[in-house]
Amino acid sequence: MSTLTLKLLPSKVTCPPWPPAALERSRPLVELSGMAAPALVLVQAPAGFGKTLLVSSWLRNREGKVAWYCLEGSDNDPARFVAYLLEALRVARAQPVALSPEPISSPEPITNSPEPIANSPELNKSPELKNSADVEHTLEPVMAALLVELAGIDDHLYLVLDDYHCIESDTIHSGVRFLLRHAPANLTLVVNSRTEPPLGIAALRVAGKLQIIDAQALAFDRQEVEQFIKGQGKLQLDSASIDQLLERTEGWPSALQLFALSALDAETSDQLLEEMAQGHGHVIDYLSEEVLARLEPDLREFLLHVCILDHCNHRLVNALTGGSNGQARLEQLEKMGLFIVPLDNGRRWYRFHALFRQFLRHQLQLDHPQLEPVLHGRACDAWRVEGQPSEALAHALAGADAVRVTEILIAHGDDFYEQGQFRLPSRCLDWLTAERVSRDARLALLYTHLQLAQCEYQRAEKMLRQAQQYMQQDREQWQQVRGEFGALRAQMANDLGDNALAKSVAEEALVHIGTERYKPRIMALTAAAGASFGLGDLELAQIHMAEAEQLARSYNANHVVIYTLCLQSDIAAAQGYLQKAFKVQERALQFARQHRLQSLSEMEFVYRIRGQILWEWHRIDESEQAVQEAEAIARPLGKHWLLQVYSLRLKLQQARGQVEQCARTATQIQSLLSEEGYHRDWRANAEAALVNYWLAVDARASLEEWLQVVTPPGESAANHYDQCHARNQVRALMGVGSLERAQDILKGLQSQAELHGLVLDQNRNQILLAEWHWRQQQRQTALEHLHRALELANTTGCISSFLRLGKPLLVMLKALSAERPLGEFENQRLERLSALCRELPELTGRAKIQVDEAIIEDILDSEEVPELLQYTPLSKREWQVLKLIHQGLSNERIAQALKVAPSTIKTHIRNLYRKLNVADRKEAIALTEKILLSVQGE
Numbered sequence: 001m002s003t004l005t006l007k008l009l010p011s012k013v014t015c016p017p018w019p020p021a022a023l024e025r026s027r028p029l030v031e032l033s034g035m036a037a038p039a040l041v042l043v044q045a046p047a048g049f050g051k052t053l054l055v056s057s058w059l060r061n062r063e064g065k066v067a068w069y070c071l072e073g074s075d076n077d078p079a080r081f082v083a084y085l086l087e088a089l090r091v092a093r094a095q096p097v098a099l100s101p102e103p104i105s106s107p108e109p110i111t112n113s114p115e116p117i118a119n120s121p122e123l124n125k126s127p128e129l130k131n132s133a134d135v136e137h138t139l140e141p142v143m144a145a146l147l148v149e150l151a152g153i154d155d156h157l158y159l160v161l162d163d164y165h166c167i168e169s170d171t172i173h174s175g176v177r178f179l180l181r182h183a184p185a186n187l188t189l190v191v192n193s194r195t196e197p198p199l200g201i202a203a204l205r206v207a208g209k210l211q212i213i214d215a216q217a218l219a220f221d222r223q224e225v226e227q228f229i230k231g232q233g234k235l236q237l238d239s240a241s242i243d244q245l246l247e248r249t250e251g252w253p254s255a256l257q258l259f260a261l262s263a264l265d266a267e268t269s270d271q272l273l274e275e276m277a278q279g280h281g282h283v284i285d286y287l288s289e290e291v292l293a294r295l296e297p298d299l300r301e302f303l304l305h306v307c308i309l310d311h312c313n314h315r316l317v318n319a320l321t322g323g324s325n326g327q328a329r330l331e332q333l334e335k336m337g338l339f340i341v342p343l344d345n346g347r348r349w350y351r352f353h354a355l356f357r358q359f360l361r362h363q364l365q366l367d368h369p370q371l372e373p374v375l376h377g378r379a380c381d382a383w384r385v386e387g388q389p390s391e392a393l394a395h396a397l398a399g400a401d402a403v404r405v406t407e408i409l410i411a412h413g414d415d416f417y418e419q420g421q422f423r424l425p426s427r428c429l430d431w432l433t434a435e436r437v438s439r440d441a442r443l444a445l446l447y448t449h450l451q452l453a454q455c456e457y458q459r460a461e462k463m464l465r466q467a468q469q470y471m472q473q474d475r476e477q478w479q480q481v482r483g484e485f486g487a488l489r490a491q492m493a494n495d496l497g498d499n500a501l502a503k504s505v506a507e508e509a510l511v512h513i514g515t516e517r518y519k520p521r522i523m524a525l526t527a528a529a530g531a532s533f534g535l536g537d538l539e540l541a542q543i544h545m546a547e548a549e550q551l552a553r554s555y556n557a558n559h560v561v562i563y564t565l566c567l568q569s570d571i572a573a574a575q576g577y578l579q580k581a582f583k584v585q586e587r588a589l590q591f592a593r594q595h596r597l598q599s600l601s602e603m604e605f606v607y608r609i610r611g612q613i614l615w616e617w618h619r620i621d622e623s624e625q626a627v628q629e630a631e632a633i634a635r636p637l638g639k640h641w642l643l644q645v646y647s648l649r650l651k652l653q654q655a656r657g658q659v660e661q662c663a664r665t666a667t668q669i670q671s672l673l674s675e676e677g678y679h680r681d682w683r684a685n686a687e688a689a690l691v692n693y694w695l696a697v698d699a700r701a702s703l704e705e706w707l708q709v710v711t712p713p714g715e716s717a718a719n720h721y722d723q724c725h726a727r728n729q730v731r732a733l734m735g736v737g738s739l740e741r742a743q744d745i746l747k748g749l750q751s752q753a754e755l756h757g758l759v760l761d762q763n764r765n766q767i768l769l770a771e772w773h774w775r776q777q778q779r780q781t782a783l784e785h786l787h788r789a790l791e792l793a794n795t796t797g798c799i800s801s802f803l804r805l806g807k808p809l810l811v812m813l814k815a816l817s818a819e820r821p822l823g824e825f826e827n828q829r830l831e832r833l834s835a836l837c838r839e840l841p842e843l844t845g846r847a848k849i850q851v852d853e854a855i856i857e858d859i860l861d862s863e864e865v866p867e868l869l870q871y872t873p874l875s876k877r878e879w880q881v882l883k884l885i886h887q888g889l890s891n892e893r894i895a896q897a898l899k900v901a902p903s904t905i906k907t908h909i910r911n912l913y914r915k916l917n918v919a920d921r922k923e924a925i926a927l928t929e930k931i932l933l934s935v936q937g938e
Contacts, residue, residue, distance in 0.1 A: 008083060008084060008087050011070070012069065012070045012072075012084055012088075013067075013068060013069055013070075013084060013087050013088040013091050014068060014070075014091070015056050015059070015066060015068040015160075016052055016053075016056055016068075016070075024057060025050070025054055025057065025218075025224070027217075027221065027224065028054055028213055028217045028218055029054070029057065029058055031213060031217050032054070032058050032211065032213055033058070038188060038209050038210055038211040039180055039183050039187075039188065039189065039204060039209035039210070040180055040188075040189050040190075040191065040199065040201075040204055040209060040210050040211070041055075041188060041189070041190045041191070041211045041212075041213070042191050042193070042197070042201070042210065042211070042212045042213070043055055043190070043191070043192045043193070043212075043213045043218075044193050044194070044195070044196060044212065044213070044214055044215075044337065045194070045213075045214060045215035045218050045337065046194055046215060046291075046337045046338065046339045046353070046356075047194060047254070047286075047287075047290045047291055047337075048252060048253060048254025048255070048286065048290070049215055049218040049219070049252065049253055049254070050218055050253040050254075051162075051192040051193075051213075051218065052162055052163075052192055054213070054218065055160060055162075055190055055192060059158055059160070059190075062156075062158065063156065064155050064156030064157060064158060064186075065092045065093065065155050065156070065157050065158070066092055066157075066158045066160065067085075067088040067089045067091065067092035067157065067158070067159045067160065068088055068091075068092075068160045068162065069084055069085055069088040069159075069160065069161055069162065070162045070163060071161060071162060071163045071164060071166045071167060072163065072166050073166050075166065075167065075172075076166075076167060076168055076169040076172065077169075078139060078169060078171045078172055078175070081139075081167075081169070081172050081175075082139065082142055086146075088159070089146075089157075089159070092157065093153075138171065138174065138175070139171060139172065139174065139175025139178070140174070140175065140178050142175070143175050143178045143179045143182075144178075144182075146179070147179070147182050147183070147184065150184055150186070150187055151184050153186060154186075155186070156186045156187075156188070157186060157187050157188070158188050158190055159187065159188070159189050159190065160190040160191075160192070161176070161189065161190070161191050161192070162192045163192060163193070163194075164191045164192060164193040164197050165193045165194040165195040165197075165336075165337065167197075173197070173198050173199065176189070176197075176199055177198075177199050177200050180199060180200065180204065181200070193337070194336070194337035195335050195336045195337045196334075196335045196337075215337075215341075218253070219250060219251030219252060219253075220246070220249075220251035220252075220253060220256060221246075221251060222242065222243070222246050224251075225242055225245060225246050225251065225256065226242050228256060229242060229245075245259065247354075248354060248355070249354075249355060250353055250354055250355070252353065252355060254286060255355055284359050284362055287355075287356060287359045288359075288363075291338065291339075291356075292359075292363065299332075302321060302329055303333075303338070303360055304360060304363060304364045304367060304368065305320050305321045305371075305375060306320050306321065307352065307357055307360030307361050307363075307364060308320075308361065308364070308372065308375050308376060308379055308395070308398070309379060310351060310357070310391075311343060311349055311350065311351040312330070312349070312350055312351070313326075313330075313348050313349050313350070314326030314327035314329075314330060314348075315382065315385075315386070316379065316382050316383070316386070317329060317330060319378050319379070319381070319382035319385075320375055320378050320379060320382070327347075330347070330350050331347060333350075334347070334350070338356075339352055339353035339355075339356035340352055340353075341353065372399075373399040373400060373401070374399075375399075376395045376396070376398045376399030376401070377395075377396075377399050377401060377404070379391075379392075379395040380392045380393075380395040380396045380399065380401065380404050380408075383395065384408075389408055389411070389412040389415070389416075390412075390416065390421055390424060392404075392408055393405065393408045393409070393412075393416075393424060393425070393428060394424060396408060396428075397424070397427065397428050397431060402432065405428050405431070405432065406432065406440075406443070409425060409428060409429070409443060409446065410440075410442050410443070413425060413442065413443075413446040414446070414519070417446065417449050417450060417453070418557075418558075418559040418560075418600070419559070419599075419600060419601075420453075420599075420600055420601025420602075420633075420637060422450050422453050422454055422601075422637065422638075423638070425446065425450055426447075426450045426451070426454070429443065429446070429447045429450070434462075434463065434466060437463070437467075438463060438466040438467040438470055439467075439470055441467065441471060441477070441480075441481045444463055444464075444466075444467035445467075445481070445484055445485075445488065447460075447463050448460045448463050448464055448467075448488050449488070451463065452488070452491060452492055452495065453601075454638070454640065454677075455495070455640065455677030455678065455679070456677065457492055457495065457496060457677065460488075460492055461492065464485060464488060464489065464492075467485075468485060471485075479512075482509075482512050483509045483510075483511075483512035483513035483517070483520050483521075483524065484509075484513070484517075484519075484520035484523065485509075486505050486506070486508055486509030486512065486524065487506065487509045487513070487520050487523040487524035487527055488523070489505050489509075490502045490503075490505040490506035490509060490524065490527035490528070490531065491523065491526075491527045491530070493505060493531075494527060494530040494531055494534060495679050497534075497679075497680055499530075499531045499532075499534030499535045499719075500531075500535065502527055502528075502530065502531035502534070503528060503531035503532065503535065505527075506524050506525075506527040506528035506531055507528060509524040509527075510524045510525070510528065518551055518552075518554070518555040518557065519555075519557065521551060522548050522551050522552055522557060522560050525544050525545070525547055525548035525551070526544070526545065526548050526560075526563065526564065526567070528544045529541045529542075529544035529545040529548065529567060530567070532544060533567070533570070533571060533574075533719060534718070534719050535718055535719075536716075536718030536719060536752075536755070536756030536757075536758070537756075538571055538574060538575055538756070538757055538758075541567075541571055542568065542571050545564050545567050545568050545571065546564075546568070548560065548564045549561060549564035549565065549568070552564060558591070558595045558597055559597065559600050559602055561591060562588050562591060562592060562597065562600060562602040562603065562605075562606065563602045563605070565584055565585070565587055565588040565591070565606075566585075566588060566602065566605040566606055566609065568584050569581040569582075569584040569585050569588070569606075569609055570609060570720075572584060573609070573613065573720075573760055574719070574720045574757075574758050574759075574760055574761070575757060575758075575759055575760075576758075576759025576760045576762070576763065576792070576795045576796045577759075577795070578613050578616065578617070578760070578796050578797050579797065581609070581613060582610070582613055585606055585609065585610045585613075588606045589606060592606070599633060600633075601633065601637055601641075603629075603630075603633050604630045604633040604634045604637075604641065604644075607626045607627070607629040607630035607633070608626070608627075608630045608644050608645070608648065610626045611623045611624075611626030611627045611630060611648050612648060612685075614626060615648060615651055615652065615655075615800055616796075616797070616798055616799065616800050616801060617797050617799055617800070618655070618799040618800050618803070618836060620652055620655050620656065623648070623652055624649075624652050627645055627648050627649050627652065630644070630645050630648075631645045639672065640672070640675065640677070642668075642672065643669065643672045643673070643678060643682055643686050644682055644685060644686070646665050646668050646669045646672070646686070646689075647669060647682075647685050647686040647688075647689040648685075648689070649665055650662060650665040650666060650669060650689040650690070650693055651689050651692070651800070653665060654692065654693055654696060654843065655800070655803075656841070657841025657842070657843065659843050662693055662697075662843060666689075666690060666693050669686050669689065669690055670690070672686070673686055673687070679721075680721045680722070680725065681720075681721035683725075684721045684722075684724040684725040684728065685721075685724065687706070687710070687725070687728045688724055688727070688728050690702075690706070691703065691706070691728045691731050691732050691735075692731070692804055693843075694706075694732075694735070695731060695732075695735045696806070696842075696843045697843045700735065700736055703732045703735045703736050704736050706732060707729065707732050707733065707736070710728075710729060710732075711725075712729070713725055713726035713729060713745055713749075715748070716752060717748070717749055717752040717753070718752060718755075718756045718758075719756070719758070720758060720760065720761055723749065723752070723753060723758060723761040723764075723765070724761075726745050726749050727749070727764060727765070727768060729742075729745060730742045730745050730746055730749070730768060730772075731768070733745075734771070734772065734775065739772065739775065739776065742772060743772065746765070746768065746769060746772060749765055750762065750765045750766070750769065753765055759792065759795060759796065760796050760798075762792055763789055763792040763793060763795075763796045763798050763801065764798070764801045766785045766786070766788045766789035766792060767785075767786070767789045767798075767801055767802055767804070767805065769782075769785040770782045770783070770785035770786040770789060770812065771805055771808075773785060774808070774812060779815070782812065783812070783815060783816050783819065783820060786812055786813075786816050787816060787820055787822070787826070789802070790816075790822070790826040790829055790830060791823075791826060793826075793829055794825045794826070794829075799829075799832070799833065799836070802833050803833070803836060803837060803840060806837075806840065806842070807837065807840065807842070809833065809837050810834060810837045810838065813830050813833060813834050813837070814834070816830065817830055874912070874915060877898070877908060878908055878911060878912055878915075880898060881894060881898070881905065881908045881909065881912060882912055882924070882928060884897060884898075885909070885912075885921060885924055885925060885928070891905050891906065891909070909921075912924065
């Protein structure tokens with residue numbers, strides 16, 4: 001090109017139109033507006049992150065004028081660059097900035113040399129505009145003249161260089177740097193680029209003149225994904241699907257747009273979400289055209305070699321490529337904006353965007369199908385050098401390398417189990433086939449451990465049986481492993497509820513396991529302790545567990561130490577020593593911190609039982625914190641592990657009166673309970689939360705349905721989970737009015753708790769007995785049980801178990817306080833319970849307090865009571881009728897409940913209306929509600 005005379009395309013100097021359905025990105029817009037007027041705004045992210053759209057959205061509402069220049073490869077000619085730059089500035093000055101959905105138009109293509117800004121004489125005189133050769137080596141004179149012109153402009157000017165990654169010319173880079181160094185206060189340069197431009201970024205950052213928006217800021221967060229999906233109209237994704245979509249796209253806007261264009265209904269949405277994990281066709285096409293096709297061959301091959309790594313450093317990269325410049329390559333990829341994310345500030349570890357990684361792996365299979373297993377072998381060996389056996393095992397499995405898989409499992413299987421890594425080793429053992437695993441005692445025992453940890457009892461039993469048949473063919477070998485096999489069988493018997501079998505098998509195993517074989521001996525001791533605990537022998541369970549802890553500490557089996565402390569805490573809690581149990585948990589937490597074991601699966605146990613005690617003490621916020629810690633550990637282990645987390649969370653949500661959250665959590669619990677394999681302890685806790693929730697929301701149908709399918713309690717309830725299971729059914733039966741059936745279960749429950757020293761269960765049973773007798777209008781017996789419950793609470797510290805009675809507890813406590821002498825501590829607990837009960841939320845929104853002689857005086861003292869009632873008080877029968885009216889019963893049902901004629905009830909109701917000064921049933925219910933709320937609080 002010999003002169004600056006060329007045809008300029010108006011579209012290259014026009015701000016792109018705003019798409020009608022585009023989502024306004026408030027979050028990155030706020031970040032973009034963080035600085036008042038930076039010299040440079042750099043929007044840097046890979047392809048498809050919405051850089052152009054964000055900047056155009058931002059500038060729509062900025063005061064000032066906008067010059068927009070959309071770059072492409074041909075703009076590396078300095079003369080062409082200058083021509084378009086000046087034209088963009090001319091268009092900006094020709095009319096006020098009003099970026100609207102309609103693009104700025106030019107009446108006709110420009111065919112002559114562009115006019116300088118405002119026909120500036122300085123630019124007209126500049127010889128650098130006459131010939132392209134004059135601007136081949138430097139743009140500084142042009143930029144200097146431009147800066148002189150800009151200094152005389154009053155308005156703020158935003159100069160946008162869109163797709164700056166297309167520029168490779170050092171002359172242009174130098175000219176733009178010159179412009180930035182000398183930019184006046186009224187100029188802001190906005191650069192959109194996939195790569196980091198060589199514009200003196202570091203110096204601008206130090207000088208405080210730089211605002212950067214990166215891929216992390218441009219990626220959609222969950223709220224934006226949900227908002228985007230709702231904006232599509234045709235798509236309706238549930239919460240779990242939105243989470244999946246966010247996880248698989250990592251908020252990449254183009255991937256979300258491709259998903260929205262392809263998804264027609266719920267069925268295709270599910271299919272597309274699955275394809276996103278494997279490599280969606282439209283995403284592959286986009287990345288192939290926009291990214292891979294533009295790379296040099298050597299860089300393309302580098303990417304294909306390292307894409308099998310989920311995350312990497314320079315040593316791993318060098319091992320896979322056979323090169324020595326891995327660090328430089330990784331930093332080059334980052335600067336080029338090739339969907340690579342640094343994982344630390346030192347730029348030592350990186351990972352690819354999930355969809356880009358899947359795309360590269362797809363391309364690797366197409367281009368080099370024979371190379372993939374070789375690369376996995378190299379990656380496996382490199383990760384072993386890095387000291388990361390789980391990463392090595394994943395690559396050994398991906399490369400279908402049985403030798404490497406077996407070597408790693410034998411060398412590190414115990415570590416995987418102790419660290420709670422169950423899924424990957426289980427997949428590897430399944431891949432090796434049961435026949436192969438059963439012939440190696442180490443693999444067979446590891447397999448059984450892993451299956452038991454995941455509640456896969458049938459698979460564990462099958463493997464034990466196959467392996468035992470094979471091992472018994474060699475008498476010497478069988479003698480070496482029979483004790484460990486027995487310990488595993490005892491553990492499985494405990495999990496399946498056969499504590500008697502577990503005890504005998506564990507004791508036999510201890511005979512065959514020498515003290516020097518600490519791992520199987522610890523396993524047998526913990527199984528024996530669990531069996532004793534289930535059989536109600538808490539003292540023997542404590543002895544076994546203390547021995548197991550001591551042995552584990554001697555051999556630095558740290559995860560076992562934590563597990564034994566958990567069980568000792570559980571034993572102390574069952575004995576009613578909740579403060580002691582809490583201190584044992586503190587020891588476990590301290591031990592975990594000292595040995596950096598906070599992510600062990602056993603820590604879920606610690607936090608869960610800690611949360612349960614804090615809930616019982618009604619320390620709701622602290623309990624919620626413990627639940628969050630437990631969930632963080634449980635979630636990566638699989639949804640099966642979340643049952644206990646959800647169960648405790650439902651209790652906390654109910655305590656806070658969170659109606660919608662309760663409903664969602666209850667549904668999640670029911671979904672998990674539909675699966676098999678849960679220990680009775682877990683199931684009993686979960687069902688306790690559900691039953692109490694159903695009672696709170698008057699879900700009689702749910703209670704009746706559950707009672708039809710639940711297993712009736714056995715004759716013996718020698719442990720806390722069998723006690724809990726029985727109490728669940730008592731509560732449900734009382735909720736549906738089957739008081740006699742509830743009494744049959746209650747009769748033996750308390751005697752079993754007393755027989756086995758289950759003090760916490762005694763406390764909870766006494767509360768339930770008080771409620772049962774109160775409902776039967778056996779007032780004095782009910783108060784006796786409530787009094788005993790308060791005395792036991794001096795040891796246990798129980799609070800929330802009392803509050804499960806709801807608002808009627810207020811009446812019972814007032815009656816107890818008025819009619820029976822209480823000790824100092826019982827009085828203090830009674831006062832606290834009364835205060836908490838008044839604040840207790842009702843999930844149904846209806847006051848449920850019962851009318852009793854103990855509270856009638858408070859009612860009469862209420863300001864909401866009609867004056868007439870003060871002088872003509874209600875009779876006992878009229879109070880009963882009023883209570884039943886308040887509960888919504890018809891006249892006929894009230895008559896049946898009180899066993900009198902309907903005509904008698906009508907007489908009582910007429911007297912009630914007269915004394916209350918109301919006209920009808922609706923007004924009577926409203927007045928009663930108002931009175932009760934004034935007495936019991938909101």
